[in-house]
Amino acid sequence: xxxxxxxxxxxxxxxxxxxxxxxxxxxxxxxxxxxENVVREMEALVRSLCEQAGINFQEIESVGIGxxxxxDTGAGTVIYSNNLGFDNVPLxxxxxxxxxxxxxxxNDANVAALGEFHAGxxxxxxxxxxxxxxxxxxxxxxxxxxxYDGFNGMGGEVGHMTVVKDGAPCTCGRKGxxxxxxxxxxxxxxxxxxxxxxxxxxxxxxADEKGKxxxxxxxxxxxxxxxxxxxxxxxxxxxxxxGAANLINLFQPAVLCFGGGVSxxxxxxxxxxxxxxxxxxxxxxxxxxxxxxxxxxxxAGIIGAAML
Amino acid sequence: xxxxxxxxxxxxxxxxxxxxxxxxxxxxxxxxxxxENVVREMEALVRSLCEQAGINFQEIESVGIGxxxxxDTGAGTVIYSNNLGFDNVPLxxxxxxxxxxxxxxxNDANVAALGEFHAGxxxxxxxxxxxxxxxxxxxxxxxxxxxYDGFNGMGGEVGHMTVVKDGAPCTCGRKGxxxxxxxxxxxxxxxxxxxxxxxxxxxxxxADEKGKxxxxxxxxxxxxxxxxxxxxxxxxxxxxxxGAANLINLFQPAVLCFGGGVSxxxxxxxxxxxxxxxxxxxxxxxxxxxxxxxxxxxxAGIIGAAML
Numbered sequence: 001x002x003x004x005x006x007x008x009x010x011x012x013x014x015x016x017x018x019x020x021x022x023x024x025x026x027x028x029x030x031x032x033x034x035x036e037n038v039v040r041e042m043e044a045l046v047r048s049l050c051e052q053a054g055i056n057f058q059e060i061e062s063v064g065i066g067x068x069x070x071x072d073t074g075a076g077t078v079i080y081s082n083n084l085g086f087d088n089v090p091l092x093x094x095x096x097x098x099x100x101x102x103x104x105x106x107n108d109a110n111v112a113a114l115g116e117f118h119a120g121x122x123x124x125x126x127x128x129x130x131x132x133x134x135x136x137x138x139x140x141x142x143x144x145x146x147x148y149d150g151f152n153g154m155g156g157e158v159g160h161m162t163v164v165k166d167g168a169p170c171t172c173g174r175k176g177x178x179x180x181x182x183x184x185x186x187x188x189x190x191x192x193x194x195x196x197x198x199x200x201x202x203x204x205x206x207a208d209e210k211g212k213x214x215x216x217x218x219x220x221x222x223x224x225x226x227x228x229x230x231x232x233x234x235x236x237x238x239x240x241x242x243g244a245a246n247l248i249n250l251f252q253p254a255v256l257c258f259g260g261g262v263s264x265x266x267x268x269x270x271x272x273x274x275x276x277x278x279x280x281x282x283x284x285x286x287x288x289x290x291x292x293x294x295x296x297x298x299x300a301g302i303i304g305a306a307m308l
Numbered sequence: 309x310x311x312x313x314x315x316x317x318x319x320x321x322x323x324x325x326x327x328x329x330x331x332x333x334x335x336x337x338x339x340x341x342x343x344e345n346v347v348r349e350m351e352a353l354v355r356s357l358c359e360q361a362g363i364n365f366q367e368i369e370s371v372g373i374g375x376x377x378x379x380d381t382g383a384g385t386v387i388y389s390n391n392l393g394f395d396n397v398p399l400x401x402x403x404x405x406x407x408x409x410x411x412x413x414x415n416d417a418n419v420a421a422l423g424e425f426h427a428g429x430x431x432x433x434x435x436x437x438x439x440x441x442x443x444x445x446x447x448x449x450x451x452x453x454x455x456y457d458g459f460n461g462m463g464g465e466v467g468h469m470t471v472v473k474d475g476a477p478c479t480c481g482r483k484g485x486x487x488x489x490x491x492x493x494x495x496x497x498x499x500x501x502x503x504x505x506x507x508x509x510x511x512x513x514x515a516d517e518k519g520k521x522x523x524x525x526x527x528x529x530x531x532x533x534x535x536x537x538x539x540x541x542x543x544x545x546x547x548x549x550x551g552a553a554n555l556i557n558l559f560q561p562a563v564l565c566f567g568g569g570v571s572x573x574x575x576x577x578x579x580x581x582x583x584x585x586x587x588x589x590x591x592x593x594x595x596x597x598x599x600x601x602x603x604x605x606x607x608a609g610i611i612g613a614a615m616l
Contacts, residue, residue: 150560252458
């Protein structure tokens with residue numbers, strides 16, 4: 001049995017993962033501040049999972065952590081994470097010292113891709129690019145069954161490719177990154193702009209009712225035929241297709257999956273993006289990348305971490 | 309000994325490649341029309357190389373072909389090549405049948421990257437992205453010492469990522485591809501536009517003298533301090549940096565090489581692109597992708613083909 005830990009800025013979620021890559025027991029806590037406190041909570045989670053599942057602590061083969069930020073996977077260090085306030089924290093070594101069990105660590109987006117590939121939407125395919133459409137655009141690239149992250153462990157930043165040169169500013173410092181348009185944040189920006197110029201749009205009443213504009217606002221209104229919302233969804237999907245086509249022309253993965261908040265629009269999203277994508281792709285013959293939705297949600301991070 | 313054949317739309321160049329990846333003998337002919345004629349010329353080239361080098365035909369272990377167009381490497385087929393007028397031509401099998409020697413085939417840009425990686429600018433590195441700046445923007449991705457071309461052999465189309473959504477039309481049918489801006493063709497377009505609005509620019513007299521506008525025109529004038537040419541080089545290099553940053557954020561290769569006609573601008577090009585690139589990159593710590601010039605020129609295609 002292995003344990004996977006998904007370390008987030010808000011919560012730490014952990015799961016005991018069995019040979020079939022199912023989560024046999026799970027638990028979570030709020031993320032405390034400070035590396036020592038994080039390690040203490042992780043240790044408590046591991047012990048609680050063993051207790052829950054009625055297994056002996058010695059039966060744990062290894063523990064894996066998916067962490068935000070830049071990770072030195074070889075050294076087991078969080079080089080830098082803004083979310084956690086970590087700067088060069090040897091997290092794997094600290095937890096391994098506390099537990100007496102091997103601990104590995106990887107970037108959370110890469111780790112989630114690994115889980116999704118082996119236990120979710122990527123299961124039947126030989127390679128995969130996962131694109132998570134959340135606050136940002138993250139993702140992971142799985143080639144030969146393993147995370148591909150370049151010679152320095154920093155590759156696979158699918159959100160940080162410029163698709164609009166000198167375009168909207170991105171959190172990374174560049175301009176016109178795919179993330180600035182294809183993230184939920186980008187979608188909300190488009191939605192708000194459309195609401196301002198279309199005060200009678202259904203989007204306005206939906207946002208009023210829910211108390212805020214979200215990544216769902218335009219999709220909800222578009223599904224009900226609102227034309228301003230339709231234009232927002234259309235533009236958003238054309239950005240999604242643009243970046244996805246870039247990734248396919250470069251990687252030609254067997255499957256490209258959309259995960260994260262926006263992917264909860266489900267088949268509707270795929271049906272909107274697919275024709276745009278096909279019109280953009282370099283002609284490749286019969287073996288074409290399949291477009292799918294991620295299946296595991298947050299469990300991908302736990303399962304992937306356990307597989308490190 | 310192995311033989312590498314670089315099949316182009318204009319010439320077929322072949323070389324006998326030794327264990328040290330040097331070309332021990334070489335020959336070339338004009339490319340005839342029609343697959344049978346191409347195979348006949350290739351066969352003659354192979355026999356001529358053996359004769360030249362004074363070796364027995366039986367000493368040839370294998371022959372490799374780098375071909376333009378989309379290639380089914382497994383089947384040894386040119387699926388489609390506009391340049392050659394080939395449509396589903398089983399080129400490897402045809403040449404193998406004629407020679408009685410195993411023949412492998414790959415896409416010319418990928419094959420050149422393989423040669424450059426093992427015998428040229430990539431020799432000291434663990435992974436490489438080669439970007440050839442010619443009529444188009446081609447390239448190849450070498451991971452783990454091998455060509456990475458996706459699950460269908462069509463990956464690595466580095467020129468066909470959109471960097472300007474809804475931008476300049478590309479030969480592939482998309483808009484705003486990197487190729488439309490970073491190719492010599494894109495550079496010539498920028499140069500011509502600048503010449504029109506700056507009729508007194510040094511670019512105009514250089515083009516008059518040479519009888520045409522080329523990818524060198526703006527660079528020549530910029531090196532002599534012409535301000536309109538300087539603006540062209542500046543804009544061109546900012547496009548180069550933009551796409552290169554995209555590739556680095558995705559692949560984090562140990563080395564990224566520029567090859568092709570524009571790369572003959574040499575260290576001047578690197579010195580112009582590097583600061584722009586560094587300002588665009590996602591922060592990665594100490595292990596950074598090195599930017600280099602390709603070293604082997606057209607030999608990369610011959611050496612890479614021999615290594616297939």
